[in-house]
Amino acid sequence: MKKSHGPALRKEQVILAKCSDCQGRAVVKGVFYELPCGRCNASGWVSALTGEPLPLEELVTQLGLRVRELEQQADRQRPPRTEGPSGQYETNNRRGAGGTNYTGD
Numbered sequence: 338m339k340k341s342h343g344p345a346l347r348k349e350q351v352i353l354a355k356c357s358d359c360q361g362r363a364v365v366k367g368v369f370y371e372l373p374c375g376r377c378n379a380s381g382w383v384s385a386l387t388g389e390p391l392p393l394e395e396l397v398t399q400l401g402l403r404v405r406e407l408e409q410q411a412d413r414q415r416p417p418r419t420e421g422p423s424g425q426y427e428t429n430n431r432r433g434a435g436g437t438n439y440t441g442d
Contacts, residue, residue: 350402351395354385 355361356377363381364371373379378390382400391399433439 348398348402350406351391351399352385353382353391353399353403354388356381356383356390357388 356363356374358376359365359374359381361381363374363377363379365374366372374381376390377383378393378396380390380396380400382396383390390396428438430438
């Protein structure tokens with residue numbers, strides 16, 4: 338049975354694109370100094386589908402979802418930590434009597 342009313346159970350991720358005015362830098366070149374980009378609310382990101390800036394509350398949520406996704410992707414690409422034989426020897430494997438460390442020596 339599908340949900341028919343009320344807020345969504347999960348937040349949908351909006352596809353973001355770099356702002357075409359500031360090229361994703363969040364600032365535009367003024368005469369003497371850089372100014373906040375007015376098109377993207379000084380974030381550097383707009384909706385890829387509509388090209389409109391996202392409201393600040395929505396932008397914070399979408400950037401948080403994107404950061405979490407990229408962190409998970411980076412964790413999957415990291416090689417597993419190997420501590421070597423000494424790390425395995427010193428950690429408690431709970432295989433000994435009463436749940437103590439058993440090294441097999």
